[in-house]
Amino acid sequence: MVDPNFPAFPPDFLWGTATASYQIEGAVDEGGRGPSIWDSFSHSPGKIARGDHGDVACDHYHRYREDVELLRELGVGAYRFSVAWPRIQPDGKGPANAEGLDFYQRLVDELLRAGITPCLTLYHWDLPQALEDAGGWRVRDTAERFADYAALVHAALADRVPMWGTLNEPYCSAFIGYSEGRHAPGAREGHGALAAAHHLLVGHGLAVQAMRAQCSGPADRQRLGITLNLNHVTPATPDPADVAAAARAELLYNRVFSDPILGGRWPTGERELWSPISDFDFRRDGDLELIGQPLDFLGLNNYFPSYAKHAPTADELTEHRVATAINVVENPPAELPRTAMGWPVEPAGLGRLLRWLRDGYPGLPPIYITENGCAYPDELDADKQVEDPQRVVFLDQHLRAVHAAIADGVDVRGYFCWSLLDNFEWALGYSKRFGLVYVDYPTQLRIPKASYRWFRELIARR
Ligand code: IFM
Numbered sequence: 343m344v345d346p347n348f349p350a351f352p353p354d355f356l357w358g359t360a361t362a363s364y365q366i367e368g369a370v371d372e373g374g375r376g377p378s379i380w381d382s383f384s385h386s387p388g389k390i391a392r393g394d395h396g397d398v399a400c401d402h403y404h405r406y407r408e409d410v411e412l413l414r415e416l417g418v419g420a421y422r423f424s425v426a427w428p429r430i431q432p433d434g435k436g437p438a439n440a441e442g443l444d445f446y447q448r449l450v451d452e453l454l455r456a457g458i459t460p461c462l463t464l465y466h467w468d469l470p471q472a473l474e475d476a477g478g479w480r481v482r483d484t485a486e487r488f489a490d491y492a493a494l495v496h497a498a499l500a501d502r503v504p505m506w507g508t509l510n511e512p513y514c515s516a517f518i519g520y521s522e523g524r525h526a527p528g529a530r531e532g533h534g535a536l537a538a539a540h541h542l543l544v545g546h547g548l549a550v551q552a553m554r555a556q557c558s559g560p561a562d563r564q565r566l567g568i569t570l571n572l573n574h575v576t577p578a579t580p581d582p583a584d585v586a587a588a589a590r591a592e593l594l595y596n597r598v599f600s601d602p603i604l605g606g607r608w609p610t611g612e613r614e615l616w617s618p619i620s621d622f623d624f625r626r627d628g629d630l631e632l633i634g635q636p637l638d639f640l641g642l643n644n645y646f647p648s649y650a651k652h653a654p655t656a657d658e659l660t661e662h663r664v665a666t667a668i669n670v671v672e673n674p675p676a677e678l679p680r681t682a683m684g685w686p687v688e689p690a691g692l693g694r695l696l697r698w699l700r701d702g703y704p705g706l707p708p709i710y711i712t713e714n715g716c717a718y719p720d721e722l723d724a725d726k727q728v729e730d731p732q733r734v735v736f737l738d739q740h741l742r743a744v745h746a747a748i749a750d751g752v753d754v755r756g757y758f759c760w761s762l763l764d765n766f767e768w769a770l771g772y773s774k775r776f777g778l779v780y781v782d783y784p785t786q787l788r789i790p791k792a793s794y795r796w797f798r799e800l801i802a803r804r
Contacts (some may be wrong), residue, residue, distance in 0.1 A: 344799045349745045351625035356756030357801045358420035362466035365394045365765040373441040376586035377430025382527030389583045394771025414456040417801040422758045424466035434470030437669040438494040439690045450502050460503045466510040474527050479538035485545035492549035511571040512542040521664045526771050532619030532663040542626045547632035569641030569712045574695035578651035578673040590649035592666040604703040606634040641729035647691025651672040682717040689739035696747040708755045715760035717774040728780045
């Protein structure tokens with residue numbers, strides 16, 4: 343039950359849930375869809391826990407009506423989903439595949455019939471494999487192809503979708519995908535990963551330009567933005583070495599993306615930090631303006647705070663080429679509880695992050711929290727129900743932190759819980775459950791958890 347003293351959010355605050363195409367859709371060979379880097383990666387031995395892959399996932403491609411019904415019953419005002427690029431352009435270029443567009447048109451129409459605002463993300467990591475074969479995000483051509491793709495989707499759906507996000511979490515695409523190698527395409531590079539980060543930013547800028555060019559006037563102007571995963575960074579100790587480490591971590595986790603997009607500047611110190619691995623030859627004149635054009639919203643994903651500690655020797659570091667160069671390890675306070683992902687739980691960290699954004703980026707657009715949530719080892723009980731009290735506490739506390747930040751003057755307009763459904767958690771496969779709704783994968787039965795009922799009650803209070 344929702345605490346009767348839970349603070350009231352503004353009446354027009356947007357409540358939603360989020361998902362992503364490869365994590366829920368399945369149907370990887372249907373509707374003319376081409377292969378993505380995640381199909382290739384998840385079918386490479388040893389890359390995903392238990393050998394899982396997204397071939398079926400939550401079978402949302404076939405069950406989307408049932409899933410929209412779950413959203414309607416939940417009472418959300420909005421639903422954030424992503425479009426699979428290889429459904430629209432199976433090999434990453436050329437005209438739109440009508441069958442691919444048709445799936446998202448049906449989904450959007452179903453949402454609108456249920457009174458739910460569709461919030462579309464163009465890229466949540468499923469790059470067409472053909473583009474990776476041609477260099478992937480390491481090469482500028484991929485940014486240009488992304489803008490073409492954005493224009494195709496926008497032309498088909500702009501009349502019904504008011505909120506458009508270009509990229510989801512470019513940090514993960516660039517650094518987990520091209521440097522750590524834990525995500526597709528599984529590369530372990532330094533310069534290549536920094537080039538990928540830059541071309542993702544350029545792709546964002548080009549896509550915003552392409553979509554703006556298709557908006558005929560203020561009346562049908564779409565709200566365009568991007569979703570960044572940012573973390574508030576604190577030095578693990580007051581030791582000057584850790585204070586310096588925190589500045590380097592903040593550069594890697596946040597400023598590589600937030601400074602050019604929101605601040606119109608390249609982050610201070612990046613060239614010095616990464617000069618051993620890159621000469622930044624991928625930058626072109628005019629890129630900063632392209633990347634930093636005005637946005638209508640910032641999507642913010644946050645799950646945990648960072649506590650950065652100086653790591654004096656390479657032995658202490660992970661296999662992360664870009665991070666290896668920054669000599670930082672995470673060292674959160676031992677007393678913080680952890681989720682099933684091992685992530686420290688500290689709701690105040692989200693509040694600190696919101697204030698960091700407000701204070702560091704004058705002219706910041708309104709913020710939507712486009713993801714926040716937690717994985718816990720949820721299980722069906724004898725009555726085939728799922729009690730997930732830890733998730734309820736997590737959501738309650740994080741929402742209180744958001745409320746306090748709003749009261750403090752941070753312009754936060756909405757909150758999307760990650761996720762509607764348990765789903766394919768990337769390298770960890772189906773072993774981690776983030777959903778408000780439990781998915782029994784063998785039967786594809788959807789079973790709303792106690793947290794679903796809690797979130798429904800919270801939304802209904804308005
Ligand atoms: O599942 C992911 C999602 O795809 C991107 N943000 C973080 C989530 C939890 O790891």
